[in-house]
Amino acid sequence: MKANKFMAVVLAALTVGFVACKKDEPQVDKLALDKTEVSIAVGETVQLTANLEVAWASSNEAVATVEAGLVKGIAEGEANIIATYGNADQTAMCKVTVTKGSTPPAEIPEIDVTDGSLADWDALPAEYVVSxxxxEGAALLGLKSVKVYATEMYINILVEPNMDDIQDLSWVPFHVYLxxxxxxxxxxxxxEFTDAxxxxxxxxxxxxxxxIAYNPAVFKWWGEVGGSGWEWTDPANPGDESNFWGAIIGEGQLPVGNSQYVDGKFEIQLLRELLGTVHPMSEEAFGIGxxxxxxxxxxxxxxxxxxxEENPGGHVAKLKVRICK
Ligand SMILES: [Ca+2]
Ligand SMILES: [Ca+2]
Incomplete structure (x- = not known):
């Protein structure tokens, strides 16, 4: 009897609960977002809220992304943020305009050639690093690899000489062609290159x-455009030796910044503003070899x-470096 009584109580409780549930079942409201149009700058965020539990999506993730209603501006343009309730029973939309904005750009990373580490090269924006x-089939094997990264201030070079191919270390000149x-x-x-x-x-x-530290003499080209000889003299004053030497900044006289030999590689930094004295220095890109x-x-x-056979010496054009700014 005790068991039957217990069952009756349980059934009664379930019935009450069921009825209560049915009675309280929410009526589905019309889906609405708190904003239907917003404007944010690249990198900024804005929170959208919906009156129902929704799934969020962006019509153009290259312009704006959304996660749990938090919209982030990725690039200039327009996108629609779409909120979906249930099995696409209801949708609502917020139009997002992403502007360039006045927020300063993310910090431009610089290379430190005094820290005894090459780890800073791993933290650079990859689209600005050329290498x-x-x-294996190259005619000359004395350089293994090079990387270049430039900012408005510096040209940074990371170069690895091939020590198997450099026998006499008493005097080993390294040239940078710009x-x-x-x-x-x-x-x-x-x-040395296909482009003069x-x-x-x-x-x-x-x-x-x-x-030893890279501490260069700097030769400025005064010769004929596209010429291939060693013509670092002013064409307006041919044979003028004083002028010829005026085209050269002697070794150690250019405060290049710094250089360091780390893990078999030279980390070299050239100060850009000291180099643009013959032709206007491009603010966008330059060539280097x-x-x-x-x-x-x-x-x-x-x-x-x-x-x-078609390309004796394996010569190719200089690397093209885009300035990160
Ligand atoms: Ca470093
Ligand atoms: Ca040029």
Whole structure:
């Protein structure tokens, strides 16, 4: 009897509960968002709320994303944020306009060539880092790899010499060829590259029996446009030796910033504003190439392609570097 009584109580409770549930079942309201149109800047967020439990989606995630109603501006443009209730029973929309805004850009990372570490190279925006690696079939193997990253202030270079190919460390010049104005219509000296557009050449040794700081002499091109000889004289004053030397900033006289030898690589920093003195310096991009020498002959060039019959020496155009700003 006790058991029957218990069952009766349970059934009664369930019935009451069921009835109560049925009675309290919410009526589905019409779905609404608290905002139907918003404008935010790139990087900014705005919270949308709905009166029902909804799923969120963006019509254009390249412009704006949404997560739990939190909308984030990704790039300039327009997108619709769509809230969906249930099995698409109801939807509501908020139009989002993303503006460039006046918020300052995210901090531009700089390379530190005094920290004894190359880890800062891993933290750079990848789209602004260019690199070249020596292919197996190259004619000259003295440089293994190079990376370049430039900001408004500096040209940063990370270069790895191939120590198997550099035998005599007593004097090892390393050259940086710069098409500083990003123009093939100016400059010359294309010997090491397919494009003769070098406006500035920086030269100094990177080894004097042991690794030493890159502390260059800077040669400014005064010669014929597209020329390939060693013409660092002013064409208006041919044979004027005083003028010739005026085109050169001597070794150590250019405060380049700094350089350091870390883990078999040279981390080099050139101060851009000191380089744009022959042709206007491009604020957007520039070309750059490198070679390393032994006994005044190149033993390594970057960038370089494979050494084939069609392309003897494996010469290719300089790297194109976009300035991160
Ligand atoms: Ca560093
Ligand atoms: Ca040029």
């Amino acid at each position: 070249a690696v020596c292919p 098409d500083i104005d990003n123009s093939d219509e100016t400059g010359g000296y294309g010997d 557009n070098t406006d500035i050449l920086c030269e100094t040794a990177v080894f004097a029996d042991e690794p 490198f070679d390393i020498q032994q006994n005044w002959s190149s033993v390594g060039i970057l960038p370089i392609g494979e050494d084939t």
